[in-house]
Amino acid sequence: MTPATLPVLAAILTATASTLAVESGYRTPPEPIASILAASPSPEVLVSPQHQSLALLGYESMPSIAQLSRPILRLAGYRIDPATTGQNEAQVWWLNALTLQDLATGRQSTVRLPEGTRYSQLRWSPDGRRLALVLERPKELELWVVEQDGSARRLAGAVNAAFGTAYAWLPDGTGFIVRQVRADRGAPPVADGTPTGPIIEENSGQTRPARTNPDALRGPADEALFEYYFTGQLVRVALDGSAPRPIGTPGLIARFSVSPDSRYLLTETLKRPFSYLLPADNFPREIAVATLDGQRVRMVVDRPLADEVPIDMGSVVQGPREVDWRADAPATLAWAEALDGGNPKADVPFHDSLWMQAAPFKGAPVKLADLKERFHKVYWGRADHALVFERKWKTRTERRSVVNPSRPGTARLLLERNHQDQYGDPGAPLLETNAAGKPAMRYTADGRAFLVLGPGATKAGYFPFVNRQEVASGQVKRLWTAQAPYYERVEAVLDADGDRLLTQRQSATEVPNYWLRTVKDGKSRAITSFKDPAPVFAGVTQKQITYARADGLPLSGMLYLPAGYDPKRDGPLPTLLWAYPAEYTDASVAGQTVDMSNLFTRPEGFSHLFMLTQGYAVLDNPAMPIVGANGAEPNDTYVEQLRANAEAAVEALVKLGVGDRDRMAVGGHSYGAFMTANLLAHTDLFRAGVARSGAYNRTLTPFGFQFEERTYWKAPEIYTRMSPFTYADRIREPLLLIHGGADNNPGTFPIQSERFYAAIKGNGGTARYVVLPNEAHGYAARESIGHVNWETVKWLDRYVKNAPPRAPATAADTVR
Numbered sequence: 132m133t134p135a136t137l138p139v140l141a142a143i144l145t146a147t148a149s150t151l152a153v154e155s156g157y158r159t160p161p162e163p164i165a166s167i168l169a170a171s172p173s174p175e176v177l178v179s180p181q182h183q184s185l186a187l188l189g190y191e192s193m194p195s196i197a198q199l200s201r202p203i204l205r206l207a208g209y210r211i212d213p214a215t216t217g218q219n220e221a222q223v224w225w226l227n228a229l230t231l232q233d234l235a236t237g238r239q240s241t242v243r244l245p246e247g248t249r250y251s252q253l254r255w256s257p258d259g260r261r262l263a264l265v266l267e268r269p270k271e272l273e274l275w276v277v278e279q280d281g282s283a284r285r286l287a288g289a290v291n292a293a294f295g296t297a298y299a300w301l302p303d304g305t306g307f308i309v310r311q312v313r314a315d316r317g318a319p320p321v322a323d324g325t326p327t328g329p330i331i332e333e334n335s336g337q338t339r340p341a342r343t344n345p346d347a348l349r350g351p352a353d354e355a356l357f358e359y360y361f362t363g364q365l366v367r368v369a370l371d372g373s374a375p376r377p378i379g380t381p382g383l384i385a386r387f388s389v390s391p392d393s394r395y396l397l398t399e400t401l402k403r404p405f406s407y408l409l410p411a412d413n414f415p416r417e418i419a420v421a422t423l424d425g426q427r428v429r430m431v432v433d434r435p436l437a438d439e440v441p442i443d444m445g446s447v448v449q450g451p452r453e454v455d456w457r458a459d460a461p462a463t464l465a466w467a468e469a470l471d472g473g474n475p476k477a478d479v480p481f482h483d484s485l486w487m488q489a490a491p492f493k494g495a496p497v498k499l500a501d502l503k504e505r506f507h508k509v510y511w512g513r514a515d516h517a518l519v520f521e522r523k524w525k526t527r528t529e530r531r532s533v534v535n536p537s538r539p540g541t542a543r544l545l546l547e548r549n550h551q552d553q554y555g556d557p558g559a560p561l562l563e564t565n566a567a568g569k570p571a572m573r574y575t576a577d578g579r580a581f582l583v584l585g586p587g588a589t590k591a592g593y594f595p596f597v598n599r600q601e602v603a604s605g606q607v608k609r610l611w612t613a614q615a616p617y618y619e620r621v622e623a624v625l626d627a628d629g630d631r632l633l634t635q636r637q638s639a640t641e642v643p644n645y646w647l648r649t650v651k652d653g654k655s656r657a658i659t660s661f662k663d664p665a666p667v668f669a670g671v672t673q674k675q676i677t678y679a680r681a682d683g684l685p686l687s688g689m690l691y692l693p694a695g696y697d698p699k700r701d702g703p704l705p706t707l708l709w710a711y712p713a714e715y716t717d718a719s720v721a722g723q724t725v726d727m728s729n730l731f732t733r734p735e736g737f738s739h740l741f742m743l744t745q746g747y748a749v750l751d752n753p754a755m756p757i758v759g760a761n762g763a764e765p766n767d768t769y770v771e772q773l774r775a776n777a778e779a780a781v782e783a784l785v786k787l788g789v790g791d792r793d794r795m796a797v798g799g800h801s802y803g804a805f806m807t808a809n810l811l812a813h814t815d816l817f818r819a820g821v822a823r824s825g826a827y828n829r830t831l832t833p834f835g836f837q838f839e840e841r842t843y844w845k846a847p848e849i850y851t852r853m854s855p856f857t858y859a860d861r862i863r864e865p866l867l868l869i870h871g872g873a874d875n876n877p878g879t880f881p882i883q884s885e886r887f888y889a890a891i892k893g894n895g896g897t898a899r900y901v902v903l904p905n906e907a908h909g910y911a912a913r914e915s916i917g918h919v920n921w922e923t924v925k926w927l928d929r930y931v932k933n934a935p936p937r938a939p940a941t942a943a944d945t946v947r
Contacts, residue, residue, distance in 0.1 A: 311365075311366050511571055804827075
């Protein structure tokens with residue numbers, strides 16, 4: 132090489148580098164987006180069990196990228212902070228302010244916690260007299276208790292929250308069961324980097340399908356780290372300050388629960404052999420009952436590795452599962468067991484059974500009921516009354532039955548419905564914390580009925596309701612319904628018969644606040660006065676629009692228009708459609724439309740609604756139903772139905788005169804990103820797209836995705852047809868791909884966006900690929916969120932708002 136060739140080589144390298152990486156550094160979005168993001172969010176509210184106090188919770192809306200980038204360990208589907216043995220930054224809802232408010236007087240007390248600290252896992256005591264929380268220190272987590280006067284004190288340190296929930300109130304309110312770091316843990320294992328041998332897995336003819344799972348263990352070093360950080364010691368911690376008492380021996384205690392009478396402890400403890408493909412939820416485990424001094428009294432199940440469970444929706448492990456305490460009995464276990472080998476496709480009269488066993492757990496378990504479909508949940512009420520819900524995913528069937536726990540085998544069917552049917556949703560029993568701190572059904576004063584809360588979906592909007600339902604007959608009487616123009620949700624029923632309500636009320640123009648309401652006289656008064664966190668957004672208008680697909684299926688979406696917009700004066704706007712497809716088995720259910728214009732809407736985080744501040748119209752959540760009627764698989768016609776949905780939405784916007792047909796954009800997150808890429812590949816409706824954290828090549832998720840139950844080998848043509856990666860050469864519109872570099876969602880590994888970008892680039896398309904360091908499936912850091920908004924504005928301004936008129940379309944351009 133001669134010196135004369137060096138400048139030429141440098142120019143070539145510079146040009147090559149420009150195709151690989153462009154400008155770096157986090158960018159700040161334009162105003163008013165930046166100011167809205169910087170504003171403090173309205174507090175959240177936690178009502179005490181006796182409905183006498185409110186806890187007003189101030190919280191961190193966005194951590195810094197420095198906080199998010201603290202060292203983490205990714206082990207068996209969990210992400211933890213090794214410094215504190217808690218879950219990592221992105222998975223914890225951190226609080227930074229706490230105020231208690233008396234419901235009757237409105238008097239407030241600011242809770243006095245160490246300055247500069249933050250806390251999580253806030254829970255009221257069963258009697259509502261105190262609060263407990265987990266407080267973060269630089270090197271550990273601590274358990275604190277808060278009194279009604281705002282004072283607070285530390286009760287225990289070395290809290291182990293690697294599995295998540297780290298403590299439980301004793302039902303009698305005298306103290307807690309806490310999972311702590313084992314006292315003799317020592318220093319963490321350190322791998323020296325030299326392999327001790329190959330990593331080997333083997334299968335001997337068994338059928339063991341598994342969907343893709345992030346953060347799986349990768350070898351012996353990860354196994355050692357998993358055992359080191361996740362092993363915990365349960366201890367009993369008393370409120371009186373006496374010394375903590377260890378319970379049993381340390382173990383991988385993933386879950387624990389105290390019996391309502393405070394005498395027994397139910398635990399789920401993981402054990403080897405671990406898996407390098409499946410998360411910890413599938414690891415072998417022992418579910419057992421012990422006394423509070425650690426003496427085991429009952430082994431419920433010793434479950435092996437759950438690696439032979441079918442991938443079909445509704446597939447479950449064999450043996451006892453969903454093991455928990457009956458909320459309305461002193462110490463009675465309840466659980467479900469499969470009667471179909473865990474396979475919902477099995478042709479059997481009953482798919483599940485529901486069992487009980489009372490302390491001292493010496494007698495044989497009692498079968499409460501056989502269930503025609505898969506057990507979904509049980510609502511415990513009292514000795515003679517409970518409700519059991521069962522579901523079948525394939526048909527979307529939901530069955531609700533009344534059972535009498537005192538007379539097993541007496542199940543009586545209340546109703547059978549399509550659980551996706553919003554209009555016909557009868558609501559669900561009101562659950563309130565009973566004296567033992569367990570969620571139980573709320574009965575009327577005469578004991579003849581229980582209370583039911585429902586969302587109240589109608590074409591005109593959501594209008595939540597309170598019903599009285601008779602125990603004996605199942606007859607329903609409406610007690611109260613929210614009224615337009617408000618969306619008013621019941622937070623608590625303050626008396627036995629549903630006359631006094633605590634609600635959260637909002638409208639399109641009214642900030643959500645909490646109200647006390649008396650049903651009989653119609654009187655109400657606000658008890659909080661939260662302010663609009665983004666008043667600059669107040670002039671935005673919102674309206675539900677309805678339209679029809681070419682085959683007649685009714686569709687709808689929420690249309691937002693910028694503040695001050697006048698269609699006659701300003702003409703059609705550049706428009707962003709932001710959507711997420713959904714699968715249905717019933718066209719009449721898929722076509723249900725619900726006007727949501729009575730909701731108070733303000734953008735936050737990386738919301739697409741921020742585009743309203745930049746002169747765009749936004750059609751939010753335009754219906755994208757994929758219907759498989761009469762037993763057909765919805766995805767067999769996914770592309771065709773998706774295209775028809777989008778065509779109908781665009782036509783509706785153009786017909787209204789607010790959307791510019793020549794300046795349409797489409798976007799979505801996760802499965803919505805997948806949708807976005809497909810629409811760019813198969814239509815010419817949009818000038819550009821924004822796809823965040825999606826999956827684009829379904830051969831990389833061969834054992835099912837979303838609600839697709841068939842494997843790639845059973846339906847290769849469906850996987851290929853649905854993958855926009857297959858049609859990367861047809862994507863001619865600019866596509867902005869954004870992905871969290873540490874995506875933790877099954878199926879949306881960052882390689883999906885990486886390879887898709889390479890495919891578009893390799894075929895001469897226009898695309899931009901943005902990787903957000905250390906971000907998971909949903910983005911959290913302040914800098915990342917600001918940058919996502921900046922990228923979105925710049926991309927859409929460049930390729931949509933300021934796009935030149937395009938050449939006349941041909942039939943081939945419109946449908947590909």
